[in-house]
Amino acid sequence: MIRQLLYGGVLALACVAQTLEAQTTYNSHAQLSGRLKNLSTKFNALASVSSIGKSAGGRDLWLLTLGKGDATKKPAILIVAGLDGTHLAGSELAIQTAEKMLGAANADSVAKLLETKTFYFLPSMNPDAQEQFSAKLKYERTTNDSKTDDDRDGRVDEDPFEDLNGDGVVSWIRVEDAAGTYVASKEDPRILVKADPSKGESGKYLVYTEGIDNDKDGVYNEDGAGGVNPEKNFTFDYQIFTTGSGEHAASEPEVRALLDFLYRAPNIFAVLTFGPNNNLSEAPRFDAAKVARRILTGPLAKDAKAMEQVSKLYNGRTALKDAPTMPQTRGNFSQTAYYHAGRYSFTTPGWWTPKVEAPRDTTRRAAATAPTTPSPTAPAATGGPAGGGGRMGGGGAAAAATSTANASEDDARFLKWADKEKLTGVYVDWKTIQHPDFPGQKVEVGGIVPFSKLNPPVSYLTAAADKHVKFLTGLGAQMPEIQLVNVKTESLGNGLTRITATVINKGLMPTYAEIGDRVRFVQKVKTELKLGAGQAIVSGKRLNLRAALASDESEEYTWLVSGTGKLTIETGCPTAGVKSADVTLK
Incomplete structure (x- = not known):
């Protein structure tokens, strides 16, 4: 039946082919809105679009509903994407998956599924942050448009990022300093890693996000545009007094809108979140100690068994391998959907950098590093100071230090793959600049272009969307009856x-x-x-x-x-x- 879905429905898929071919970069909110409305017009018997609320910046939070008849009367799967503002690939995968399901609606397996089940898609739940991809100055941002005083100095948005080398993107600055704690990676000199004294290594660089210490507090870019990260603002395992988490749990309109929708839709059987966490490639295991506590921190025994079943289905249907470690984060939606709303909850990035062998031909590496401005066909990255774009909601050098230790391996993996694929515009060569905060010292700007690591060129997501259609149809077929x-x-x-x-x-x-x-x-x-x-x-x-x-x-x-x-x-x-x-x- 799946073969019929993917191949027998070729003619049906032709109706959305033009949309997919015409798209070469990630959507702005306006483009995404038009794309969803076009789907509801073209497939008005199977799809409808409505808004469940507005973001802090006043942008609609769109809901695309797929299915025949009364959606509320049928068991449902909720697909959520875009909560992490840096993960544009999740939004694109969600929409492409919906497009492909509608395009194959005449295939028997999909027709039956849309007749007996409902699929809710919320493809962009943090549109304020995602708009930074389309902005004049591109940097990775996780926070919405709420006004917050992140550094508690009585001023708002007084220390933003600055584009010091004039390339239109925010990356990182490295400062040669005897007190530095970073060195160039032996695996790939483009990447900075923490010096290891136990191996006789001495630090060479201080690392900061690209910008100037405007408020002269010794921290860089810690209070820029926007304020609260929805993926830190949900109710389960919420962290108070943490940068980006908000004044209290569910303080943000995006979070309240999503929770209101989930709690008021008793037909939602399971939730799938596209984001930079992963409990599908490897299911969480039952741990008696975690469920014996007053507040659960692990799945119940029967649920762990069901999650393992779904994980096997996911791995079998998608054939995705070598998933990087992407643990759940505190205060996020995926865990809240399970622990507080009581639904099966699964999360995956949907696409990740494939593992490749290091290229033997160094000219390939040069091809990837030559451009100093982002290519429109290779948008997108999360990275640490080891070589990634500046990420709002962080905390300047301190946050940079933490993320570098964890990101260097991912950075190396990404650059190997980019070299192999001969992608351009994903890396900015380190370039010397004059920095007012470091007179007389050598300061360089460079690193992986913002959005590149998590978000490949859009063309790479077409196959990933096919895989997730197979997974969702398989999950729909296994749902209770x-x-x-x-x-x-x-x-x-x-x-x-x-x-x-x-x-x-x-x-x-x-x-x-x-x-x-x-x-x-x-x-x-x-x-x-x-x-x-x-x-x-x-x-x-x-x-x-x-x-x-x-x-x-x-x-x-x-x-x-x-x-x-x-x-x-x-x-x-x-x-x-x-x-x-x-x-x-x-």
């Missing part, structure tokens, strides 16, 4: 009828996550007898509630009912569907 079977009636005389019925989950996953019963935001499996006039229950409960049904698990119910005529048995839950059967009393 409530059935009402073996409905029997037996006349007992004197106007009494015995009714028996079995409720069974014929899907391959439980009807909802086990944690749903712990947080109580997920509706239980409900089996109800809806009586007609003159009918009464003599034995048995009119309304039965029970915890999640595992795959192929069943529950039998029996009632004694007096009266004549028809009644209805209704069973199910929003995350697994509702079924009913009419019964005639004998």
Whole structure:
């Protein structure tokens, strides 16, 4: 069936081919808005667009809904992207995935899926930060347009980034200094790494984000445009008094809009977040110690088993390998969706730099490093000072030091791949400048171009989107499916009828996550007898509630009912569907 989806639906996919071919760079918010509205117009029987709120900067937070009929009455998967403002690839993957599903809607497998399931797409949940990609000065930004005093000095936005070498992007500055703690990497001299004294290494450079210490507090670019990072502002494991986390949990309009939507949509069975975290390539494992605490920090046993099942599905359907380590971060949406909203929650970057062998031909390296301005066909990066673009919401040199230690291996991997692919505009050669804060010292500007590491040229995402269509259709096929079977009636005389019925989950996953019963935001499996006039229950409960049904698990119910005529048995839950059967009393 998947082969039919990907190949049998070629003609259907042609209707969106022009859109995909015409796009050579990542969308601005205006472009993304038009793209979504065009989809809802072209596929108006299957797609609709609405806004669930506005960002701190007043930009719409668009919701694209796919499916036939009443979306709220069918089990759903929610796909979220763009919460991390530096991860434009996630937004692009979300939209391309939706486009490809709509383009293949005539294929049997997709047609059935859109008839029985709902897919919600929220492709750009931090549009204020993502707009920095399209701005005149390009730098990686994670924060929205809320005004904050990050350094608590009574002033707002007084120490932003500056473009010191005039190339239109913000990278890093390195200062030759005896007190420096960084050296050029032996693996790739373009990258800076922490000096290791145990190996006899002495630091050569101080490293800062590109700019000037405008407020003369010894920290660079710590209070620039924008204020709160939504991916630090969600309710689970929220960190107070942390730069970018906000005054309190869920203080930001983007966060409240997303949580309001999630909590008010009981049909959402699972959440998939495209972002720089990954619990799909390798599923989180059950740890009894983590679930024994008052506040859970690990998945419950049944949920861990289901997550492993989905991880195997993901790896099998996408064939993505060599995923880098991308642990969950504190205060993010993915963990909040599981621990607080009680839904299965999965997260993946969707694309990451493939592993390659170091190039033997050094001329390839020169090809990647030659340009000093970003190419429109190779947008995008996160990086540490080892060679990445400036990242708002950080904290100048201190944040730079932390990220360098963790990013140098990723930087080397990225540059090897860029060399192999002969990408241009992804790296700025170190160039000497005169810096007012370091008179008489050698100061250089350079590093990986902002947005490049996480966001490949858009053309590289087409294959990744195909893979994620395969994953989502596979996940949709494994979702729970409530059935009402073996409905029997037996006349007992004197106007009494015995009714028996079995409720069974014929899907391959439980009807909802086990944690749903712990947080109580997920509706239980409900089996109800809806009586007609003159009918009464003599034995048995009119309304039965029970915890999640595992795959192929069943529950039998029996009632004694007096009266004549028809009644209805209704069973199910929003995350697994509702079924009913009419019964005639004998």
